[in-house]
Amino acid sequence: MIQAATVSIVHDDARSAGRDAAQELLLELGAAPAAVLLFASARYDQAEVLAGFAGELPPSTKIVGCSSYAEINAEEALTGSVTAMGLRLTGVAFETFKIDGAGADSLAVGRAFGAQVKAFAPDLLLLFPDGLKMNGTQFLLGLQEVVGRALPIIGGMAADTGTFTGTFEYHGRELISGGAVGLGLKGRVQVVTAAKAGWLPVGARRTCTRVEGGKAILELDGRPALHLYKEYLGDRADEMPAVGIEFPLGIVGGVHGTQRLPEGEGLLLVRAVIGVDEERKALLCVGDVPAGAEVCMTRAGKEDLIQAADAAADAACAAMPEPALAFVFDCMGRKLVLGARYKDELKKSFALLRGVPTIGFYTYGELSPVQGVTMYHDETFTLALVKAG
Amino acid sequence: MRCDRCVLEREGGEGLSIEAFLEKLGACTACPLLESAETPEAVRALARRHKETARLVRKLGSKARQQQIDLGELTAEMQKYEARVAKLEAMHRASTRELQAQIELAMGQEAAMRAMSTPIIRVWEGVLALPVIGQLDRARAELILASLLTEIRDRGSSHAILDLTGVSEIDAATADHLLRISGAAQLLGTQVILTGLHGRVAQALVALDVDLSAVTAVGNVEDAIRFCMSARRRA
Numbered sequence: 001m002i003q004a005a006t007v008s009i010v011h012d013d014a015r016s017a018g019r020d021a022a023q024e025l026l027l028e029l030g031a032a033p034a035a036v037l038l039f040a041s042a043r044y045d046q047a048e049v050l051a052g053f054a055g056e057l058p059p060s061t062k063i064v065g066c067s068s069y070a071e072i073n074a075e076e077a078l079t080g081s082v083t084a085m086g087l088r089l090t091g092v093a094f095e096t097f098k099i100d101g102a103g104a105d106s107l108a109v110g111r112a113f114g115a116q117v118k119a120f121a122p123d124l125l126l127l128f129p130d131g132l133k134m135n136g137t138q139f140l141l142g143l144q145e146v147v148g149r150a151l152p153i154i155g156g157m158a159a160d161t162g163t164f165t166g167t168f169e170y171h172g173r174e175l176i177s178g179g180a181v182g183l184g185l186k187g188r189v190q191v192v193t194a195a196k197a198g199w200l201p202v203g204a205r206r207t208c209t210r211v212e213g214g215k216a217i218l219e220l221d222g223r224p225a226l227h228l229y230k231e232y233l234g235d236r237a238d239e240m241p242a243v244g245i246e247f248p249l250g251i252v253g254g255v256h257g258t259q260r261l262p263e264g265e266g267l268l269l270v271r272a273v274i275g276v277d278e279e280r281k282a283l284l285c286v287g288d289v290p291a292g293a294e295v296c297m298t299r300a301g302k303e304d305l306i307q308a309a310d311a312a313a314d315a316a317c318a319a320m321p322e323p324a325l326a327f328v329f330d331c332m333g334r335k336l337v338l339g340a341r342y343k344d345e346l347k348k349s350f351a352l353l354r355g356v357p358t359i360g361f362y363t364y365g366e367l368s369p370v371q372g373v374t375m376y377h378d379e380t381f382t383l384a385l386v387k388a389g
Numbered sequence: 390m391r392c393d394r395c396v397l398e399r400e401g402g403e404g405l406s407i408e409a410f411l412e413k414l415g416a417c418t419a420c421p422l423l424e425s426a427e428t429p430e431a432v433r434a435l436a437r438r439h440k441e442t443a444r445l446v447r448k449l450g451s452k453a454r455q456q457q458i459d460l461g462e463l464t465a466e467m468q469k470y471e472a473r474v475a476k477l478e479a480m481h482r483a484s485t486r487e488l489q490a491q492i493e494l495a496m497g498q499e500a501a502m503r504a505m506s507t508p509i510i511r512v513w514e515g516v517l518a519l520p521v522i523g524q525l526d527r528a529r530a531e532l533i534l535a536s537l538l539t540e541i542r543d544r545g546s547s548h549a550i551l552d553l554t555g556v557s558e559i560d561a562a563t564a565d566h567l568l569r570i571s572g573a574a575q576l577l578g579t580q581v582i583l584t585g586l587h588g589r590v591a592q593a594l595v596a597l598d599v600d601l602s603a604v605t606a607v608g609n610v611e612d613a614i615r616f617c618m619s620a621r622r623r624a
Contacts, residue, residue, distance in 0.1 A: 009447075010454040020447055023415070027444065080458040081451075235480065339466045 002324040002388050003088040004357035005029045008073045008081040014044035018052025021082040032058045033086030035094050035183060037126065038065030038170055039361040040082045042160035046168045047175050049082055054173045061086075062096045064183045066128040066158035067168040068361035069332035070342075075350065077335075077343050077362075085325075085359035092187035092388050095120040098171035100179040106135035110142020113180055118147050122184030124154070124191050124386065126327070129180035131157035131167040131364030135214055137288030137376040139180065140367065144374070152191045153374040154384040155182070156329035156363030157286070162336070164274060167364065190387050192323070194316040195368040197380040198308025199270050199298040201250045203232065207294050214288040216277065217249075220295070224281035229273070232297045241284075244273030245333040246299075248379050249285070253294035270298060272333045272378045286364050287378045302338050309381040310348040316383045317352040323385035326353050328360030333379040335362050349383060356385075397422060397436070408446070415443025507533050509540045515547040516617045518610060522555030530566030534573060541579045547624075548617040549574050552610055554585030559593045571604050580605060580620070582613045 005028035011017035018040070026032065036057070040049040046067055054063060071083035087094075097116045101109035117125060125147075129139050136157050143153070158167035169181045206228065210219035217225045230237035233247060248270040275284040289295065309330075328349065335342045350358075367374055368382035396405065396413040397420075405413070414436075422428055423436050506529065512518045517540055519533065537549060551570065556563075571581040583606040586594075594601060607613045 008451070008455075010451045010458065012454065020451070024444075024447070078455055078458075079462060081455065235476075339469070340463050 001090040002092060002386070003029070003090075004085055004325055006073045006083065006085045006357050006359045008071060008078055008083040010078070010081045014046075014048035015052035017044060017082040018049040018054075019056055020052075021084050022053045022056030025084050025086045026056065029086045029088060031088065033061055034089055035062045035064070035087045035096070037085045037087070037183065037359055038063055038082070039068040039071050039084075039359065040065070041071065041080045042067040042069065042167070043080050044082065046170075050170055050173065050175050053082065053084070062094070062183075063170055063172055064096050064126070064128070064181050065170045066131075066156075066181065066361075067160060068363070069159040069162060070335055070362040072328045072330065072346065072358065072360035072362075074326075074353070074355060074358040077330075077346050083359060083361070085357060087325075089185075089388075092185055092189060094186070095122065095184045096171060097182040097184065098169075098174070098176065098179060099181075100176055101130070101134055101139075103133070103178070106138035107142040109134070109180070110139040110144075111146050112142075113139070113182070114143040114146025117143065117151075117182065117184060120184050120186065122151070122186045123189045124152050124185045126183040126185075127153050127155035127180065127367055128169055128182065129155075129157055130169060130178045131159050131286070132164060133167075133178035134180060135288055136286075136365045136367070138214065140374065140376050149373045151374075152193065152369050152384075153367050154191075154193060154327055154329065154369075154382070155367045156361060156382075157365035157367075159332055159362060159364040162332060164364075185386075188389050190320065190389070191384060192316050192320040192386075193369045193382065193384045194312035194319075195366070195370055195375075195377060195380050195382040196308035196312040196315075197268055197270055197300075197377070198304040198306075199248060199250060199268050199300045199379065200304065201252060201268060201296040202299050203297050205252055205294045205296050208289055208291055211289060211291040211293075212282070214290060215285050216280075217283045217285065217289055218280060225283045226276055226278070226281040229283055229297070241273070241275045244275070244283070245336050245379075248272045248298055248333065249283075249289065249295040250298040251289065251293050252296050268298065269375065269377065270379045271295075272331070285378075287376055300337070302341055305334055305338060305381070306341070306345050309345040312381050312383050313349040313352050316385050317349075320385040320387065322387065323353070323356055324387040325385070326356050326358040327384040327386070328358060329363050329366045329368065329382045329384075330360065331366060331377075331379045331381075332362040332364065334381065345381065395420070395422065411439070411443035411446050414439055415447060503529075503532055507536045509536055511544065511546075512550070512610075513614060513617060515545070515621065516550065516614065517541070517544070517546045517548070518550040518552060518613075520552040520555060524558075525556060525563045525566055527562065527566065530563075530570065534566075534570050537570060538573060538577065541574060541577050546579055547621065548582060548613075549579050550582050550584055550610060550613040550617070552584045552613075553587075553590060554609075556585075556590060557587060559590045561597050561599075564594055564597050564599050568599060568601075568604070582607060582616060584608065584610050584613045 007024040009021040070079045071081045099113045168177050171181045206220035220228050250268040271285045271287040273283050366377040366382045510518045574581045
C-alpha cells in the first residue's frame with residue numbers, strides 16, 4: 001500500500017519555507033513519512049531550504065529531490081515554492097541513491113550510479129541528475145548499460161531559475177551540485193507513463209556535421225549552425241539567445257537507440273537551444289545532439305503544447321484509471337512558451353486524476369519511457385502514474 | 390516537533406506578534422500541555438483551534454505570496470507582450486514607409502508614362518500632331534483632350550492631326566471619345582484630322598453608326614500635313 005500527501009509552501013524566507021513545508025507534510029500525512037520527494041524553487045537558498053525541511057523530520061525519513069524552475073503539486077503548477085511529497089509505504093521497499101559527478105564523464109558516472117541501483121534491483125527508479133553539469137543523455141545511457149533498458153526510469157534534470165548557472169540535488173540532509181540522486185521502489189509496483197511534446201517539424205532536414213561535447217552544434221550541413229538558425233528565426237533572430245527555447249530542434253534521423261524515437265510514435269525528440277556561442281557560430285543545447293544526427297527546426301503554439309499535455313493525460317489515465325501516485329515532469333521551456341497560460345497545461349491531468357497525490361517540477365530535461373525504454377527528452381510533458389499491487 | 394520554549398508558558402510570550410505566536414504554536418506537534426489529562430477541555434479546545442488558525446494563516450500567507458509571484462509573472466509577461474507589440478508596430482511603420490515610397494514611385498512612373506502616352510508635336514506652324522498608341526480608354530481620352538486643348542489655346546493652332554496608326558481596335562466608347570475630342574477642338578477653331586485608320590478600325594466606326602461628318606480623315610500623317618498646308622493657303 002502507498003500512502004502519500006503533497007504540500008507546497010511559498011515563503012519569503014528559505015529556511016521558513018522548508019520548515020513550513022515539512023510541518024504541513026507531517027500534518028497532512030498524520031505521521032512521519034518514510035521517504036520524501038522534495039522540489040524547491042531555485043529562487044531559494046537551497047541549503048537553507050533543506051536545513052529547514054530536514055530539521056522538522058526524523059532522521060529515518062529519506063529525502064530525495066532537487067532544485068527546480070517551478071513546481072507541481074496535486075492542484076496546480078506554481079512558481080517559487082517548496083513542494084514535497086511524503087510517502088508511507090507498505091509492501092513496497094525503497095532505497096535512495098546518490099552520486100557526485102561534477103566534472104566527470106557523464107557516461108562513466110551513469111555506469112557507477114547504475115551499479116548502486118542494480119544492487120537494489122528496483123522496479124521503478126525516480127531519477128534527478130544535475131541539469132547543467134551532467135549530460136543527461138550520456139548519464140542515462142551509462143545507467144541503462146548497467147541496469148538494462150527495461151527498468152522504468154522517470155524524473156527530470158535539476159533546474160535553476162533560467163539563468164543556467166547552478167542546479168542542486170538533495171540526498172538526505174546533504175546538498176550536492178553536479179551529481180545525481182534517485183529513489184528506487186521495489187515490490188508490486190505498477191507504472192504507466194506518457195510523454196508528449198507537441199512540437200511540429202518545420203522545413204528541411206539538416207545534418208549535424210560538427211558537434212562538440214554533444215551539446216554545442218557548430219555546423220549544420222557544413223554551414224555555421226547559428227547562421228542557419230537565425231535565417232529560420234527571421235525577424236526574431238535579434239531575440240537570441242532567449243528565443244531559442246521557443247524554437248527547439250527536433251531529432252528526425254541519423255541516430256538510433258535511445259536518441260531517436262521510433263517512426264510512428266507521434267512524438268518528436270526535441271532539443272532546446274538554450275544559448276549561442278557567437279564567436280564560434282554555435283548553438284548550445286541542454287540535451288545531447290550527436291554528430292550525424294539529422295535535425296529540423298520546430299515550432300509550436302500554446303494550443304499545440306496544451307493539446308499534447310492533454311493527450312498524455314488521456315493516454316496515461318486510460319491505461320491506469322486509479323493510480324496511487326502521479327508524477328509530472330515538465331520542461332521549463334514549455335512554461336516559458338506558455339507564459340501566463342502555463343497552468344492550463346495541467347488542467348486535463350488534474351481533472352482526470354481527481355486529487356491523486358501528485359508531484360513534479362519544471363526541469364532542464366525530462367526522463368520518461370517511450371515504448372518501454374526510458375529516453376532523455378527536452379521541452380516535453382511527461383506523466384507517470386504509479387500504484388501498488 | 391516540541392517547541393524549545395513553549396509560547397504558552399514563556400515569560401513575555403504575550404509580547405510576540407500574533408504571526409510569530411501563531412507560527413510557534415502551530416509548529417508544536419507534541420505539546421504536553423494539551424495532552425495532559427489535567428488540562429481543562431476548554432483550554433485544550435482553544436489551543437486546538439489556535440493551532441488550526443495558525444495552520445490556516447500559514448496556508449493563506451503561502452497562497453498570498455504565491456499570488457504575488459503570479460502577479461509578478463503576469464506583469465513580466467505583459468511587458469514581454471508589450472515589447473513584442475512595440476516591435477511589430479515598428480515593423481509595421483517601417484513596412485508602411487517602404488510601401489508609401491513604392492506607391493510614390495509607382496505614381497511618378499505612371500505620371501511619366503501618361504505624359505509619354507500623350508505627346509503633342511508641333512509639326513508645322515499652326516499644325517499639331519498627336520499619335521495615339523494602344524487602348525484609348527476614358528481616362529486616357531480625358532488626358533488627351535485636356536492636353537490638346539491646352540496646346541491649342543497656348544499656340545493658337547488651326548489644325549490638329551490625331552494619328553491612330555497605333556490603335557488596332559476601336560469600340561463605341563473609343564469612338565465617342567474621339568468625337569468628343571474632335572468636337573471640343575473645333576469649338577476652339579481647330580480642325581481635327583484623323584490619320585492612320587486601320588481597315589478594321591474604319592469598319593468598326595462605320596458599324597457603330599456614329600456621325601463622322603464633322604471629322605476629316607486622310608490616309609497618313611504626310612497627307613494630313615499636306616491637307617493642312619493646302620487649307621492654310623486657301624485661307
